Amino acid sequence: MNTRKAYDKWSEQYDSNVNRTRDLEAMALRQVLEEKHFSSALEIGCGTGKNTQWLVNRTETLVAADLSEEMLAKAREKLAGYHVEFHQADINMPWDFTDQCFDLVTFSLVLEHIENLDFIFQQAGNRLKTGGMIYLGELHPFKQYSGSKARFETEEGQTIVPCFTHNISDFTESAKKYGFEIKDIQEFFDNEDRTSIPRILVMTFILLE
Ligand SMILES: C[S@@+](CC[C@H](N)C(=O)[O-])C[C@H]1O[C@@H](n2cnc3c(N)ncnc32)[C@H](O)[C@@H]1O
Numbered sequence: 472m473n474t475r476k477a478y479d480k481w482s483e484q485y486d487s488n489v490n491r492t493r494d495l496e497a498m499a500l501r502q503v504l505e506e507k508h509f510s511s512a513l514e515i516g517c518g519t520g521k522n523t524q525w526l527v528n529r530t531e532t533l534v535a536a537d538l539s540e541e542m543l544a545k546a547r548e549k550l551a552g553y554h555v556e557f558h559q560a561d562i563n564m565p566w567d568f569t570d571q572c573f574d575l576v577t578f579s580l581v582l583e584h585i586e587n588l589d590f591i592f593q594q595a596g597n598r599l600k601t602g603g604m605i606y607l608g609e610l611h612p613f614k615q616y617s618g619s620k621a622r623f624e625t626e627e628g629q630t631i632v633p634c635f636t637h638n639i640s641d642f643t644e645s646a647k648k649y650g651f652e653i654k655d656i657q658e659f660f661d662n663e664d665r666t667s668i669p670r671i672l673v674m675t676f677i678l679l680e
Contacts, residue, residue: 474584477632478539479621485519486545488623491661495671496579496608497521499659504606504671509574513598515562520546527553534569566594577606581618585620585636588645596649596678599616605651605676611658611669612638639666642674649674
């Protein structure tokens with residue numbers, strides 16, 4: 472099943488499933504961005520709006536995009552009455568759904584579904600102001616090596632969403648190629664147990680020019 476169809480199907484239970492990756496990334500994003508102010512943000516792969524709900528109260532302009540109409544429908548429902556501009560878009564294609572430039576671009580649990588990181592950093596660079604930040608929160612590659620994948624169960628059985636493993640240096644090398652400086656790398660663990668395999672990798676990048 473392709474990524475779009477899989478998320479259309481997952482949308483019914485995405486918010487109610489037990490999902491430690493979803494929940495830990497929500498915590499990580501809030502912790503990392505808490506002290507910062509952004510007047511405008513572009514949320515890539517907003518899904519059902521888990522982080523849109525938090526970002527909307529911290530930005531004057533918020534644009535959110537996702538591949539799956541059904542995931543977006545949930546987000547639109549949650550954010551009804553708030554100032555969010557939602558778009559259905561495939562980020563593997565040129566990001567012509569907006570012509571604005573933002574202070575912040577976020578990716579939460581999205582890039583594991585994207586094969587070509589170079590195109591993504593190039594497009595993100597086009598949509599950021601100089602000095603703008605990328606926040607990226609992904610399933611840690613160590614977790615992927617140990618067999619963890621975006622997957623869900625229905626009565627018809629298990630669906631595994633198409634995934635790609637990106638090493639930390641894949642992200643950093645691609646970011647550097649498109650004018651970004653690495654600001655920070657953080658790892659988040661289940662129950663804060665640093666002797667276990669980290670679940671979430673967070674990286675922030677700043678656009679230099
Ligand atoms: C695991 S969900 C994460 C949703 C939300 N960011 C969160 O953290 O709960 C991954 C999301 O990425 C979206 N996605 C996957 N591939 C995409 C693509 N090529 N373009 C845009 N969105 C994509 C999916 O539709 C899905 O909503």
